[in-house]
Structures are given as C-alpha cells and as structure tokens.
Amino acid sequence: MVSVLIVGAGFGGIGVAVELRRAGFTDVTVVEKADELGGVWRDNTYPGAGCDIPSPYYSYSYAPNSRWPTRYSEQPEIKEYLARVADRFGIRPRYGVEVTSAEFTDGRWLARTAAGGRLGADVLVFALGQLSRPAMPDIPGRDSFAGRSFHSARWDHDCDLTGRRVAVVGTGASAVQFVPKVRERAATLTVFQRSAPWVLPKPDVAYGDRWRRSRVAQRVERGFFWSLGEVAAFGLRGNRAVTRTVEWLAGRHLRRQVADPWLRDLLVPDYRIGCKRVLFSNDYLPALQQPNVSLRTEAITEITPAGLRTADGTEHAADVIVYGTGFRATEFLAPVDVRGAGGRSLAQAWTGGARAYLGMTVPDFPNMFLMYGPNTNLGSGSIVYMLERQARYVRQAVERVAAEGSCLDVRPEVADRFDAEVQRRLARSTWSLCRSWYREADGRVSTNWPGLVSEYHRRTRTLDPTDFRWRR
Known part of the structure; x- marks a missing residue:
C-alpha cells in the first residue's frame, strides 16, 4: 500500500x-x-x-x-x-x-x-x-515603538483596545473587516491607507429554517455564485464590459455610503478593478466617517516610540499599532x-x-x-x-x-x-x-x-x- x-x-x-x-x-x-x-x-x-x-x-x-x-x-x-x-x-x-x-x-x-x-x-x-x-512592512523604527503592536493574522487578544489610540497600517481584506469592530472600542482610530481598495456591497443574509431544510435551495445558491464568479473572471482576463459594470457598482456603493466629497475622493482607487483584491463590505466605509476615526493617505516614513510619522512631518500618537499588511x-x-x-x-x-x-x-x-x-x-x-x-x-x-x-x-x-x-x-x-x-x-x-x-x-x-x- x-x-x-x-x-x-x-x-x-x-x-x-x-x-x-x-x-x-x-x-x-x-x-x-x-x-x-x-x-x-x-x-x-x-x-x-x-x-x-x-x-x-x-x-x-x-x-x-x-x-x-x-x-x-x-x-x-x-x-x-x-x-x-x-x-x-x-x-x-x-x-x-x-x-x-x-x-x-x-x-x-x-x-x-x-x-x-x-x-x-x-x-x-x-x-x-x-x-x-504574515508580511510586516519595512518601515524604519518599527521595533522602536513603545506600545503594543501585532499583525492582524496574529491578533493579540490580551491587548484591550478599549479607550486606546489605535493605528491601523493597511486597508486590505482583513482591515476592512476589523476596522469597524475596532472603531467601536478605541478612543481614536487612525487608518493609514497606501492605496484605496475597490469595495463592493456584501449581499449578506441570515439563513432561516426553510433554507436549511432545502438541499435544492443550497445547491441553487452554490451554482448561482459559481456562475457569477465565472462572469467576473472574464473581467480579470481583460473584458472591459465586465470591469466597467463592476466599477460602476463599486462607485455607486461609495457614493451612497460616503457623503463627504473630500473623503470620497480619498477613497477612489487609482487602478483598474481586480488588479488588487476586490473587497466586500457594508460597514467599512461608514466606519471611516465616525468622529473617532481619521483616514491618512500620506506615506509613513518612520515609526517612533510614540507613534507613526508621515511624509508631511506629522507624528501621529498611538498606543497600539495593528498591521493589516497581508502575507x-x-x-x-x-x-x-x-x-x-x-x-x-x-x-x-x-x-x-x-x-x-x-x-x-x-x-x-x-x-x-x-x-x-x-x-x-x-x-x-x-x-x-x-x-x-x-x-x-x-x-x-x-x-x-x-x-x-x-x-x-x-x-x-x-x-x-x-x-x-x-x-x-x-x-x-x-x-x-x-x-x-x-x-x-x-x-x-x-x-x-x-x-x-x-x-x-x-x-x-x-x-x-x-x-x-x-x-x-
């Protein structure tokens, strides 16, 4: 054998x-x-x-x-x-x-x-x-930070974020999920964005007993999303009709969820959809508009014992740094x-x-x-x-x-x-x-x-x- x-x-x-x-x-x-x-x-x-x-x-x-x-x-x-x-x-x-x-x-x-x-x-x-x-960013002074820091894939559950000044580096698939949750507990949350992601609405639903009892309904839903994925894949292969449609959906989602034109401009991606991972969220964009959240697009030049310094010379104080920087x-x-x-x-x-x-x-x-x-x-x-x-x-x-x-x-x-x-x-x-x-x-x-x-x-x-x- x-x-x-x-x-x-x-x-x-x-x-x-x-x-x-x-x-x-x-x-x-x-x-x-x-x-x-x-x-x-x-x-x-x-x-x-x-x-x-x-x-x-x-x-x-x-x-x-x-x-x-x-x-x-x-x-x-x-x-x-x-x-x-x-x-x-x-x-x-x-x-x-x-x-x-x-x-x-x-x-x-x-x-x-x-x-x-x-x-x-x-x-x-x-x-x-x-x-x-996990991939950690190569930022000068990263090891000098005096507070707590960790990658999202190695979340430190012993670190209580309640009432803390939290900095998030990265706006990828993990960050769009944990930013709305962290925002609820942190005193302030500063999100550092290198490039804006394409964000689509998430058509989530809660399943009821009727769906649970129906294998046919489950198979039909699986087949539907399989087919939808195949259509979307044509866009990734260069079909502009598909990518324009998906870009329009993402643009409408952004316009509906972000009223401030200044913030909305910061959240418009500068690359074709699909070039980087497309994200799905109903609560990430609203979270960025909360009073205790700020979005920064300046490049991080240094991490200091007290926080993060950006290219404009500003030092952003932080108690905790969370790296949502991928793999x-x-x-x-x-x-x-x-x-x-x-x-x-x-x-x-x-x-x-x-x-x-x-x-x-x-x-x-x-x-x-x-x-x-x-x-x-x-x-x-x-x-x-x-x-x-x-x-x-x-x-x-x-x-x-x-x-x-x-x-x-x-x-x-x-x-x-x-x-x-x-x-x-x-x-x-x-x-x-x-x-x-x-x-x-x-x-x-x-x-x-x-x-x-x-x-x-x-x-x-x-x-x-x-x-x-x-x-x-």
Missing part, C-alpha cells in the same frame, strides 16, 4: 486526505505544526474575521452544510465546519509536528521535523497555502528546505519565481504535490472549489503510483510549456497592470490562475500519464 504524508491541516490538507480515504487509501498521515486544524481559519481570529465568498460555495461539494448561519460566515463557523468534515471522514492530524525539511532519497520522501523526528512516505503533499506567513504569498513552502532527485533544492528550481505544472507538480521532485501551489489562487471564485479539483488529481496520481509501483515525475518540457502559457495569458490580464501581492518583485504573477475555474476543472479532471516520466 502506498504511504502518503500530507503537511498542513487546512482546507487543502484535509481535502486531499478525505479524497484519498474515500478512494480506499489508509496509510495517510496528516501533520500540522499548530495544535489544531484550520489553516488561515485557525490563525486569523481578528474581530470580524470572515470569508468574502458565499458559504454554500466556500465548502466541499460532497459535504454541504445546512448549519451556515449567514451567507458570508465568519471564522468560528468556517473552522467548525472544517473540523466536522475531518471528523466525519476519520481524519486525525498529528498536531505539534513542524516539518522543516524534506528530501527525496532511495525512491521515497524523508521529512525531518523541528523536534528532530523523521517521517518517511512514498508520496509527499504540501498543503501550506499561500496566506500562511508573503509568493514565498511558497518557505521556510521548508525541500530537495528532490539528485539533491536539487526547490529554491534552485524556483529561481526567478515559483512555478508548477497545473500548480501541483515540479520536475525532478517525484511523487511530490502541492495544494494551493503557484498560479492556483483566484481573483474571483472559491479556492475550496480549486482545492477539491487538486485533491482529485492527487488521488489519481497516487492510484497510478500504487498500480505501477514507481514514481511520477512531470516532464520538464510539459511544465515549461504550461508555465509559458500561463505567464503569456497573465500578461494580458488585469493583474499585470499594478503592483500587488499577486506579483513577484520582477512583475511575474506567480500566485493566480489566468482562466475560469471551469477550465481548471477540465484540465485537472483526468491525469494524463504522458505528462510524466516514470522513475523506477
């Missing part, structure tokens, strides 16, 4: 473990460095943390959930859902196991842990995600040291940017697969949908390995051809028009999928053995 080691117990790791268990594979080990499962839904516990994809779509197709309280569920409900799925299918991760390195040797993978342990397996699956390592999304698998056939390191293979065939396999790294790997993130649609397709593909690969008794290694020419196609298409997409976390420093988009999720479904539906070379 083939043995499989899965590193990470978020939606990707649990998803591939379930797929393998359902196919009859029993020698499947899931390890997780934390003390519980959940991935980003374990780490991000800031006030108001939730998903901006409707819950019926942000779930496994084989595990619909009638318990969703609202259309856009928050962190506790999502983490609880994932735990129930793992329990239903008998997935029991080993917690407190941090993999620090992995090496392909003698036809198998050998992983080493931070505690000095060794784990061997025929197949290695990394499910570390793209949003697992190091392009540093896939870091800091794990991975070495494939012949001792070649993954860092060497990814010189110039991370790349993988279908986002999952890398030449000279036999029987190694990535969940949520390079060029599989979405600007529109549910990443759980993508992960489910990847899990199905990995399951087919494991079945091939079991049948042939050898190792699958993607052909270099196949991987190179795929990468060239993806980058050519991305160069024509909205994501190539501005600087964002989707892109490497040299401009390469290494995170996002260039097409529709239906295309990814089609291309990963059946593993083509001719894409691989066999290592006996």
Whole structure:
C-alpha cells in the first residue's frame, strides 16, 4: 500500500486526505505544526474575521452544510465546519509536528521535523497555502515603538483596545473587516491607507429554517455564485464590459455610503478593478466617517516610540499599532528546505519565481504535490472549489503510483510549456497592470490562475500519464 504524508491541516490538507480515504487509501498521515486544524481559519481570529465568498460555495461539494448561519460566515463557523468534515471522514492530524525539511532519497520522501523526528512516505503533499506567513512592512523604527503592536493574522487578544489610540497600517481584506469592530472600542482610530481598495456591497443574509431544510435551495445558491464568479473572471482576463459594470457598482456603493466629497475622493482607487483584491463590505466605509476615526493617505516614513510619522512631518500618537499588511504569498513552502532527485533544492528550481505544472507538480521532485501551489489562487471564485479539483488529481496520481509501483515525475518540457502559457495569458490580464501581492518583485504573477475555474476543472479532471516520466 502506498504511504502518503500530507503537511498542513487546512482546507487543502484535509481535502486531499478525505479524497484519498474515500478512494480506499489508509496509510495517510496528516501533520500540522499548530495544535489544531484550520489553516488561515485557525490563525486569523481578528474581530470580524470572515470569508468574502458565499458559504454554500466556500465548502466541499460532497459535504454541504445546512448549519451556515449567514451567507458570508465568519471564522468560528468556517473552522467548525472544517473540523466536522475531518471528523466525519476519520481524519486525525498529528498536531505539534513542524516539518522543516524534506528530501527525496532511495525512491521515497524523508521529512525531518523541528523536534528532530523523521517521517518517511512514498508520496509527499504540501498543503501550506499561500496566506500562511504574515508580511510586516519595512518601515524604519518599527521595533522602536513603545506600545503594543501585532499583525492582524496574529491578533493579540490580551491587548484591550478599549479607550486606546489605535493605528491601523493597511486597508486590505482583513482591515476592512476589523476596522469597524475596532472603531467601536478605541478612543481614536487612525487608518493609514497606501492605496484605496475597490469595495463592493456584501449581499449578506441570515439563513432561516426553510433554507436549511432545502438541499435544492443550497445547491441553487452554490451554482448561482459559481456562475457569477465565472462572469467576473472574464473581467480579470481583460473584458472591459465586465470591469466597467463592476466599477460602476463599486462607485455607486461609495457614493451612497460616503457623503463627504473630500473623503470620497480619498477613497477612489487609482487602478483598474481586480488588479488588487476586490473587497466586500457594508460597514467599512461608514466606519471611516465616525468622529473617532481619521483616514491618512500620506506615506509613513518612520515609526517612533510614540507613534507613526508621515511624509508631511506629522507624528501621529498611538498606543497600539495593528498591521493589516497581508502575507508573503509568493514565498511558497518557505521556510521548508525541500530537495528532490539528485539533491536539487526547490529554491534552485524556483529561481526567478515559483512555478508548477497545473500548480501541483515540479520536475525532478517525484511523487511530490502541492495544494494551493503557484498560479492556483483566484481573483474571483472559491479556492475550496480549486482545492477539491487538486485533491482529485492527487488521488489519481497516487492510484497510478500504487498500480505501477514507481514514481511520477512531470516532464520538464510539459511544465515549461504550461508555465509559458500561463505567464503569456497573465500578461494580458488585469493583474499585470499594478503592483500587488499577486506579483513577484520582477512583475511575474506567480500566485493566480489566468482562466475560469471551469477550465481548471477540465484540465485537472483526468491525469494524463504522458505528462510524466516514470522513475523506477
């Protein structure tokens, strides 16, 4: 029987473990460095943390959930859902196991842990995600601040914000969720904005008993938002009719929620919609108009012991700084040291940017697969949908390995051809028009999928053995 080691117990790791268990594979080990499962839904516990994809779509197709309280569920409900799925299918991760390195040797993978342990397996699956390592801004004096400071993904719940002067650096997807909540407790809240985000209204609803009892209603809603995501994806690929429509919706939302023309001008993005992550919120823009909130657009030049200094020379006093500055999304698998056939390191293979065939396999790294790997993130649609397709593909690969008794290694020419196609298409997409976390420093988009999720479904539906070379 083939043995499989899965590193990470978020939606990707649990998803591939379930797929393998359902196919009859029993020698499947899931390890997780934390003390519980959940991935980003374990780490991000800031006030108001939730998903901006409707819950019926942000779930496994084989595990619909009638318990969703609202259309856009928050962190506790999502983490609880994932735990129930793992329990239903008998997935029991080993917690407190941090993999620090992995090496392909003698036809198998050998992983080493931070505690000095060794784990061997025929197949290695990394499910570390793209949003697992917080990014801190490189601002002079950041370590000199005398107050409390933390990243939104490492929220300090022991820090009481009641009556405090709070500064928020960043206006991304996390900030638009926690700013309205922090505003309710803070004496003053200063939001530092580098670039204004596109904000769309969130069509949230509370689900009632009638919806909960109707599987048909749940499937119809899932299908509707799948279709809506596909239409929006055309805009990201360059369809101006779609982007103009969505920009108009966002502009109307801004005009309806912000009456002050001076503030409204500060909140108008200076880039095409979709170039950076589009946000959904009904309470962020109103929060910025409250008496105890101020929005600053001057660049932060320095952090002092007493606060933050901006380019106009003003020092903004603060007791607490919260960094809503995103993640190091392009540093896939870091800091794990991975070495494939012949001792070649993954860092060497990814010189110039991370790349993988279908986002999952890398030449000279036999029987190694990535969940949520390079060029599989979405600007529109549910990443759980993508992960489910990847899990199905990995399951087919494991079945091939079991049948042939050898190792699958993607052909270099196949991987190179795929990468060239993806980058050519991305160069024509909205994501190539501005600087964002989707892109490497040299401009390469290494995170996002260039097409529709239906295309990814089609291309990963059946593993083509001719894409691989066999290592006996």
